[in-house]
Amino acid sequence: MTDALKVVPKTDSVETGVTDVAPIAEGLADVLADTYRLTFKTHAYHWNVEGPLFYSIHNLTEEHYENMFAAADELAERIRALGQFAPMNFAEIMQKSVIKDKDAQPSAGEMCEDLAADHERIAHRLHALVELTEGRRDVVTEDLATERSAFHEQAAWMLRAIAKG
Numbered sequence: 001m002t003d004a005l006k007v008v009p010k011t012d013s014v015e016t017g018v019t020d021v022a023p024i025a026e027g028l029a030d031v032l033a034d035t036y037r038l039t040f041k042t043h044a045y046h047w048n049v050e051g052p053l054f055y056s057i058h059n060l061t062e063e064h065y066e067n068m069f070a071a072a073d074e075l076a077e078r079i080r081a082l083g084q085f086a087p088m089n090f091a092e093i094m095q096k097s098v099i100k101d102k103d104a105q106p107s108a109g110e111m112c113e114d115l116a117a118d119h120e121r122i123a124h125r126l127h128a129l130v131e132l133t134e135g136r137r138d139v140v141t142e143d144l145a146t147e148r149s150a151f152h153e154q155a156a157w158m159l160r161a162i163a164k165g
């Protein structure tokens, strides 16, 4: 094995002026875990939804899982830019996330309500992350968390609007 293949990743201290990176990286990892789990749930509902609103829900969920898949990458890379490790195994994703699976097969309306509630939960976690950045000079994470919150709040509104009536 060449030396280039023997490099094991290490955490690093950052000199960008962000102070106290550990709690911020943890907050980012929590949101990453939620984002990953909700990406999968959204994808699964996209596959299994039925009824007259199939097309609307199928298309909206596609927009949402594509957005969240890209966001997971951004969140993980922000953790790395803070010198910390991104999650490495799925057990960690399951343990950190507040997103729960449904036991029974949901109706189209229940799928929308369930996803909306999950988007709201993630928005709450993102608001907490914004508060965590205060005083730690992490404007990049603050900006990312604010942008992600806008997505989740909009997604919750759209899903609730479909579920009405």
Ligand SMILES: [Fe+2]
Pocket: 046, 062
């Ligand atoms: Fe698809």
